[in-house]
Amino acid sequence: MESGDVVLSIFDSHVVLDNGIVMVTLSKPGGCVTDIQYGGIINLMETLNLESHRGYWDLNWNEPGGPLQSDLIQGREFSVVVETPDQVEVSFVRNWDSVSSPPTDIPLNIDIRYILLRGSSGFYAYAIYQRPSGFPDCDLVQTRMVFRLSKDKFQYMAIADDKQRVMAIEDDRSPGRCQKLAYPEAVLLTNPINPALKGQVDDKYQYSLDNKDGGVHGWISFDPMVGFWIIFPSHEFRNGGPTKQNLTLHAGPICLAMFHSGHYIGDNSCKFRNGEAWMKVLGPFYVHLNSSSEFVDPFLLWNDAKQQRLYEEQSWPYYFPASPNFLKKEERCSISGRFLVDDRFISTQIFPADSAYIGLAAPGEAGSWQKESKGYQFWTKTDQNGYFQIVNINAGEYNIYGWVPNVVGDYKNEIALQLSPGSSTDLGDLIYKPPRNGPTLWEIGIADRTALEFNVPDPIPKFINSLYINHPEKFRQYGLWERYADLYPENDLVYTVGISDYTKDWFFAHVTRKRNDGTYQGTTWQIKFQINTLIQIGFYTLFISIASPTRSILQVRCNDPKVEPPHFETPLIGQDNSVARHGIHGFYQLFMMQINPYWLVHGNNTLFLTQRVNTGPFNGILYDYIRLEEPDVPY
Known part of the structure; x- marks a missing residue:
């Protein structure tokens, strides 16, 4: 053995991986x-914590129509996959069996693997989830890996x-040290161990990130100066695409590698029916460790972690995972092309x-990628001329999806692509013709798929997270839904086109109002506008682009707030919980x-937007x- 070799030591109940920089001990056969x-x-x-509750994989699942169950995954068979001086890879397998598996086990075969490389300041982890044909029906609701770090250090x-700060620890969330708020994840720190945190809100949802904006997150110990980081080299194996928001970390200290939620x-459960076969590789992701021999600005460790993330991204797909289910670079494929928009009311030319x-993403309806979870997704951004290239794609069948800033709707190609290993496909020009029926009469907001441009109020003073004071993401503050009743205590929002400013006069969330008796009432917003020339031929068209709904029914009425049935009504939409979870989309x-022109008048008009579901604050x-469009008729 030479200095720096990766050494594997196997004991009765543990396995140790050591490369001279980091030493990782794993339970055997639990993993x-x-x-x-x-x-x-x-x-x-x-x-x-118990050894099984330090660094572990878990999931939530249910039988069709059954209650949600928690499953802390413990391997039952241990094996060595690779053992060389440069690399060790070990495997912990739990296969499902209809006779011997406990009822809490999801009907999946699960293989959890860890890799340690020579010279690496950290280790890799991934899992292979597999259903052979004929397994019982079930729904996979959520899965992740959890690291519970030393509360005395991190x-x-x-x-x-x-977004960096000193955090509360799990003890601060215990009775006598906090006040429970509107849901279990949020508490007000009343007697924290660190007195500097007194009077602040602790809520794990305040630290969510879009997949596209994440890639590295973690914790720092000051004595000694050590950083613990989770790095995603790719998001292809995470559900929901680039705009999916995921939890990152929270009081504990806990660090999360979220794959599916x-x-x-x-609801975006992986629903397996009729004995469907399925397989997915989750990861690998990288646990990066860094340190300094003396106390330094924690930003230096953060910057090092960001640099490591770039290295991991550039190294993707990794060459070293031993599972044949993880496709290497030569087994993958690529596409390229140009993305264009055809909207003659924006430009006379395709642009x-x-x-x-x-x-x-997997074939489906336009926008279905937002909830797609069974397969892999591969995304990029176009350049200023609309050109794009996507590389390192797993072979398979896909639709192409897309959306364009300042343009409503979702693009989807009509014919699914069949991509073979090693192929390189030039798609040429892809032209998106967004929904459009006529010229714009007026518009409110920016078509960017978020509510960020609207009036996000200052937080309630007693419910502050100091991280988000004077921060561009002030929407992360707790309790902002209550500010609507503060700003509009009796009469609902009224917006006048041409006079009102949506950055100040359009509240970011159309929520309920709490009554004095503790119940809630639906609210009706008004949009007032003028029509100087009422067109009687054809229809006006109202486009309502929604960044997030939560258990809502939207009704629209033209000029008569009491007309029944309403001129337009959605079904019950949304289980997003984005308002409660401090997400702006x-x-x-x-x-x-x-809109029939007979519902409108020459001169002053009013649209009444009612969110009528009133079961609670969220x-x-x-x-x-x-956007309101006029009929497209020649004058």
Whole structure:
């Protein structure tokens, strides 16, 4: 053995991987991370926890129509996959069996793997989830890997350049140290161990990130100076595409590698029916460790972690995972092309889709990629001329999906692509013709699939998270839904086209109002506008682009607030919970309403928008953009 060799040691109940920089101990045959030694810390994990609750994989699932179940995954068979001086890969397998498996086990075969490389300041983890044909029906609701770090060491978190702070620990959320708020995840710290945190809100949803904006997050210990980071080299194996918001970390200290959840998009369970066969590789992701021999600005460790993320991204797909189910570079394929927009009311010429998102996901309806979870997704952004290239795609069948800034709706190619290993496909020009029926009479907001441009109010003073004071993401503050009743205590919002300013006069969330008796009432917003020349031929068209709905029914009435039935009504839409979870967007939807000119008048008109579901404070709609179009008729 030479210095720096990767050494594997196997004991009765543990397996140890050691490369001289980091030493990782795993339970055997369970496959949980019980001990990480690095940078002078004997164990980065929380030793007060059971070994099975330090670094572990878990999931939530249910039988069709049955209750939700939790499944902490424990391997039953251990094996060595690779053992060389340069690399060790170990496997912990739990196969499902109708006779011997306990009822809490999801009907999946699960193979959890860890890899340690020579010279690496960290380790890799991934899992292979597989259903042979004929397994029982079930719904996979959520799955992740969880790291519970030493609470005595790791109390400073970082998820972005401007999102770093000292955090509460799990003890601060216990009775006597906090006040429970509107849902279990949120508490007001009343007697925290760190007195500097007194009077602040702790809520894990305040640290969510879009897949497209994440890639690295973690914790820092100040004594000694050590960083623990989760790095995603790719998001192809995570559900919901680039705009899916995922949890990153929270008080504990806990660090999460989220692969699949319904947060911010509602029910997107992997529903397996009729013995469907399925397989997916989750990861690998990288656990990066860094340190300094003396106390330094924590931003230096954060910057190092960001640089490591770039290295991991450039190294993707990795060459070293031993599973044949993880496709190597030579087994993958690529596409290229140009994305264009054809909207003659924006431009007389077809124009490039500048900075548009375009990607591949499983065949489905336009926009279905937002909830797609069984397969892989591959996305990129176009350049200013609309050109794009997507590389390292797993072979298979896909639709092409996309959306364009300042343009409503979702693009989808009509014919699914069959991509073979090693292929390179030039798609030529892809032309998106967005929904459009006539020239714009007026519009509110920006078609960017978020409510960020609207009036996000200042937080309630007693419910502050200091991280988001004077921060561009002030929507992350707790309790903003209550500010609507503060600003509109009796009469609802009224917006006058041409006079009102949507950045100040359009509340970011169409929510309920709490009554004095503790119940809630639906609210009706008004849009007032003028029609100087009423066109009697054809229909006016109202486009309502929704950034996120939560258990809502939207009704629209023209000039008569009491007409029944309403001129337009959606079904019950949305399980996003984006308002409660401090997200400015969720599952995007676009609704189009034809307006009969007989409902309108020459001169002053009013649209009444009613969100009528009033079961609680979190029923509501985040609007993205609203546009009224005139009929397209020659004058």
